[in-house]
Every structure is written in C-alpha cells, then in structure tokens.
Amino acid sequence: xxxxxxxxxxxxxxxxxxxxxxxxxxxxxxxxxxxxxxxxxxxxxxxxxxxxxxxxxxxxxxxxxxxxxxxxxxxxxxxxxxxxxxxxxxxxxxxxxxxxxxxxxxxxxxxxxxxxxxxxxxxxxxxxxxxxxxxxxxxxxxxxxxxxxxxxxxxxxxxxxxxxxxxxxxxxxxxxxxxxxxxxxxxxxxxxxxxxxxxxxxxxxxxxxxxxxxxxxxxxxxxxxxxxxxxxxxxxxxxxxxxxxxxxxxxxxxxxxxxxxxxxxxxxxxxxxxxxxxxxxxxxxxxxxxxxxxxxxxxxxxxxxxxxxxxxxxxxx
Numbered sequence: 414x415x416x417x418x419x420x421x422x423x424x425x426x427x428x429x430x431x432x433x434x435x436x437x438x439x440x441x442x443x444x445x446x447x448x449x450x451x452x453x454x455x456x457x458x459x460x461x462x463x464x465x466x467x468x469x470x471x472x473x474x475x476x477x478x479x480x481x482x483x484x485x486x487x488x489x490x491x492x493x494x495x496x497x498x499x500x501x502x503x504x505x506x507x508x509x510x511x512x513x514x515x516x517x518x519x520x521x522x523x524x525x526x527x528x529x530x531x532x533x534x535x536x537x538x539x540x541x542x543x544x545x546x547x548x549x550x551x552x553x554x555x556x557x558x559x560x561x562x563x564x565x566x567x568x569x570x571x572x573x574x575x576x577x578x579x580x581x582x583x584x585x586x587x588x589x590x591x592x593x594x595x596x597x598x599x600x601x602x603x604x605x606x607x608x609x610x611x612x613x614x615x616x617x618x619x620x621x622x623x624x625x626x627x628x629x630x631x632x633x634x635x636x637x638x639x640x641x642x643x644x645x646x647x648x649x650x651x652x653x654x655x656x657x658x659x660x661x662x663x664x665x666x667x668x669x670x671x672x673x674x675x676x677x678x679x680x681x682x683x684x685x686x687x688x689x690x691x692x693x694x695x696x697x698x699x700x701x702x703x704x705x706x707x708x709x710x711x712x713x714x715x716x717x718x719x720x721x722x723x724x725x726x727x728x729x730x
Contacts, residue, residue, distance in 0.1 A: 420467065422688065429690065436693060437462050443693050444545045444702045449557075452550040466691070472554060473561035473706050474689050480565025482662045483572030486618050487712075488677055492530060492684045499526045499682065499715055528713035530686035534571055536563030537694050539703035557704065564689065564706040569666050573620075575681060575712045576673055576720060583717040585612045585674075590723040596628040597621065597672060597726050599635075605674035606657045608721035616674040616721065619659040625672055626663040627730055629653060670728045676719035684711040 422429045440446040440462050450465040459465050501524045538560050540548075548556075581588050586608040592601055602619070609616040621629075629635055635653060653661045659674060667673075675681075687709040694705045714720075 422470075423467075428687070432690060432692070433463070433466055436466055436691070439693050440466070443695060444542045445540065445553075445704055446693055448545045448548055449553050452548070452553055456550050458550070469557055469704070470689070470691050472557045473564065473691060476558040476561030477565035477568075477689060477706070480562055480664075480666075481568055482620075482664045482666070483569035484683065485660070485662050486576075486620050486673070486675055486677060487572055487681050487683045488679075489683045489685055492686055492711075494530065494684075495686075496527055496529050497684055497711075499528065499713065500524075501526060501715065526713050526715055528682060528684050528711040530684050530709060530711035532571060532710055532712060533707055534564060534568035534710070535705060535707040536560050536567055537703055537705035539694065539696070539701040542700055542702060545702065560704060560706050561689075564708065566666060568708055568710075569664065572683065572712065573666060573668075575714060576620075576675070576722075577668070577671075579714060579717045579720060579722075585609045585614070585718050585721040590721065592723050592726045594725055594727055596631070596730075597625040597723070598628065598632045601672070601723060601726070602629075602657060602659075602674075605672060605721045605723055606659065609674050609676055609719060612718040614676040614679060614716065614719040616657075616659050616719075617677045618673075618675045619656065619661045620667050620673040620675065621661070621663050622667045622669045622671070623663050623665050624669050624728060624730065625667075625726060626653065626661070628727065631730065670724065670726045672723045672726060674721040676716070678719075679716040680719040681712065681714045681716075684713075686710055 423433065436446065440450050446466075449469060450462050453459055453465050453468060459468055538556055540556075590601075590604050590608060595601075605619070606616055630653070635656075653663075655661060685708070687707070690707050692705045692707060693702075695702045
C-alpha cells in the first residue's frame with residue numbers, strides 16, 4: 414500500500430482534514446509554514462494556503478515512498494482501531510459427516526496475537542527564524558523532501574526490526590541458514606525458498622542489502638535465460654525484478670550480510686492507523702522552527718514460519 418496523496422485524504426479522512434485546517438491557521442504565524450506558503454505563491458505554484466499545504470504533503474509522500482520498502486515486505490491493512498486481535502490457527506482438519514455429505518474444514522484456535530497501533534515513525538528538520546526568512550522556494554522544497562526521505566527510512570527500519578526480532582527457533586526451518594561467509598548466489602536463494610516452502614508457505618518477497626543484490630548480479634545464472642528469464646533482470650539499471658516467484662526488494666537498510674525470504678500474505682501485518690501526516694514544530698525558547706512528518710501504525714508477527722533468514726553472507730563483492 415502506497416502512502417495516500419493529499420487530495421484523497423482530504424476527501425476520505427476526517428481526522429486528516431481537521432489537522433490540515435489547524436495547520437492552515439498556524440501558517441500565518443509559524444515561520445516555516447508562512448515562508449513556505451509565501452515562496453510558493455510567489456512562484457505561482459499554487460493559489461492559496463490549502464494548496465500550499467497540499468503541495469508540502471505530496472512532496473513528503475513522494476520523497477518518502479521510494480524509501481518505504483518496508484510496506485512491500487509486509488501486509489498493510491488500514492484501521493481506525495487502537496488494537497486488533499488476530500487468531501492463529503493450527504493446521505486445518507477436514508471432517509466428513511457421511512457419504513456424499515458436505516465436508517467442513519476446522520482449525521483449532523491455539524493462540525492469538527494482539528496488534529496495537531501505538532508505533533510512531535517520525536522525521537523532522539529544524540531551522541532558525543533568520544534562515545527561514547531568507548530561504549528560497551527551491552531550498553524549502555528540498556528540505557521538505559529530506560524530511561520525507563528520513564520518514565521513509567524510519568518506518569522501514571521498524572518493520573525490519575520486527576523480522577529481526579523473530580527468535581531463531583521460530584524461523585522457517587527452525588534456524589537461520591548459515592551461508593558460511595560466501596557471497597549470495599543462486600544456491601543460497603534456493604535454500605531460502607526451500608525453507609519457506611518446507612513450512613508449506615510460499616515466499617513472495619526476497620529482502621536483501623544492496624551488497625547482496627550486486628552479488629547476485631555477479632552470478633552468471635542471473636543473466637542466463639536457462640535459469641532466469643532475461644526480462645526479470647535489468648543490467649543497465651542493476652535491478653532484479655523477481656526470482657523463484659519472489660519480488661526482489663533491495664535496500665541499504667537491510668542489514669548487510671542478511672537476507673530474508675518472506676510470505677508476505679501471512680507472515681506479519683502492519684495496521685496503518687494514520688498515513689503520512691505533516692505537522693508543525695517549534696521551540697520558541699531556542700528560536701528554532703520546522704516541520705515534522707509522522708505515520709502511526711502497529712506491527713505484529715502472525716506466522717513466523719513463513720519467514721526464512723540467511724545470515725553470515727559475505728559483506729563485500
């Protein structure tokens with residue numbers, strides 16, 4: 414799920430609309446918001462204050478989105494609740510009542526997982542009043558993008574920490590796969606894929622560090638049509654689209670030397686209580702003002718056996 418843009422949120426989210434109204438009133442006195450609106454109006458980028466706040470929000474979202482790979486390695490569900498309880502089922506058992514009768518599938522409820530939407534990912538920048546008084550539009554737009562990028566990284570780090578906290582014995586295969594210090598290659602991917610399939614799940618995403626991605630690109634099996642169709646590898650851009658049915662997500666935020674194969678359909682859930690939101694920030698005592706971007710959500714592991722982890726991968730090319 415990608416972050417929603419300003420216009421759709423204004424139409425569908427009452428809480429967000431109220432927040433924007435509050436910001437609109439503050440924009441006449443808050444040094445950053447005031448300067449941002451004035452500079453944008455001068456450049457004829459928008460016609461009013463609401464348009465300025467919309468531009469700021471969309472700039473943050475567009476800058477944050479490429480860094481939010483966390484949303485691609487977990488199931489994202491919107492919610493308005495502070496807590497949701499997920500039942501975990503044991504393997505289903507089929508019961509047949511009589512010849513020709515209906516068959517009922519039943520699963521014994523063995524436990525539940527409570528997911529609280531109390532996690533805040535945030536990023537902010539602060540500047541002095543004097544700096545803001547002289548800032549041009551390009552400078553302020555660039556600073557807004559910087560906040561968005563930092564927010565995307567903050568959110569992704571929290572999702573990666575969720576997977577990293579899974580106990581070794583609870584992973585697919587009962588333990589991390591030790592790659593013995595070797596570079597990640599085709600054989601390593603097969604081991605990760607097999608670990609999840611061995612638990613009767615089907616991995617949909619491969620999460621790796623950029624170093625491990627380039628290790629794969631140095632393996633000739635990734636440019637050999639016998640193993641991987643050429644359309645799945647873009648050597649010009651250094652991208653592998655998917656392999657073994659897994660979408661490849663690479664980021665420097667994934668710990669170097671570690672790789673995950675995840676069935677995102679069942680492994681974990683991210684309950685999104687509040688999408689990307691822009692807030693004002695100020696400390697009049699120190700004379701510093703700025704903007705803060707936040708998201709509010711909850712995280713929970715539902716099926717740890719749908720996550721395979723490989724460690725001790727070479728950290729260099």
